[in-house]
Amino acid sequence: MKISPWVGLFAAGPVSPALARLPGLHAQLGPVTAASLRVASRIANGLKAGYHAIPQNIGDAPLLLVSGPEAALPALLELALSSGLDWSNRALVLFDSQLDSHDLTAFAQLGAEVASLDPLDGFSDLRFCGEGDPLALRKVKRLLTACQSYLYVLEPGKKQVFSAGLAFTGTLATPLLAAAVDCFRKAGLGPKDAAVIAERALLVTLRAWQKAGRQGWSGVLPQRDLEAVRRQLAALGEENSILGEYFSQTAYMALDLFGHDAEWLRALEEETPFTKAAGAGKP
Secondary structure (H helix, E strand, C coil), X not given: CCCCCCEEEEECCCCCHHHXXXXXXXXXXXXXXXXXXXXXXXXXXXXXXXXXXXXXXXCCCCEEEEECCHHHHHHHHHHHHCCCCCCCCCEEEEECCCCXXXXXXXXXXXXXXXXXXXXXXXXCCCEEEEEECHHHHHHHHHHHHHCCCEEEECCCCCHHHHHHHHHHHCCCHHHHHHHHHHHHHHCCCCHHHHHHHHHHHHHHHHHXXXXXXXXXXXXXXXXXXXXXXXXXXXXXXXXXXXXXXXHHHHHHHHHHHCCCCCHHHHHHCCCCHHHHHHHCCCC
């Protein structure tokens, strides 16, 4: 049975690569609208799905996606807003954007269901996280199910909190990994061996977390092994004061985050100059 296209797209080129990767998009996508018919036609041809249309001719598609470069989104949303469409019983969904459903308030006030949808890295298949109105996410889930993709549903308005979690596992984790590799290199290992040991140590930590969560946190910090920490800080201070300070600051924050008393660690502040800086401002 042929599936009638029921998804529309407000787009500015280039659209998100994740959109083109959706299997079976050609069977779901109908009208594609942009700042001009020429641009809309080029985007539809690039996706190998849908057909170009002016905003007023986007039809009765119940699910409308918005995709384009971040800088182009304000103009794209204004194009959608000025289209004169009846927004009742429609879902407007930001696709792969830094914005979230809170940025679609003007459409919600016109009766639209609003949401945001973002692709997730690190999976062999295509997966997404989404937040917003439950009715909008229901339409999104229908699309992703038809395209053989999975949806993780976030609480409405919690996309930025989720994004911060990704930063902890990516942007903020990279310096920690680099610090570990630097330590291994300064201990005498070559770059390849240092990277292998860092990778294995991270995998052990991940498995411990999967098994026991915070209860699986182990090592000199949760054991409050002051002498071991003293030796590590002293060694790092001789090698690289930045590494030592990073270790000390991270240790304080880790203890606080996990609800441990960090007072025992402050005993080192008078022994090592960089630990004084790390402890500054602490009550």
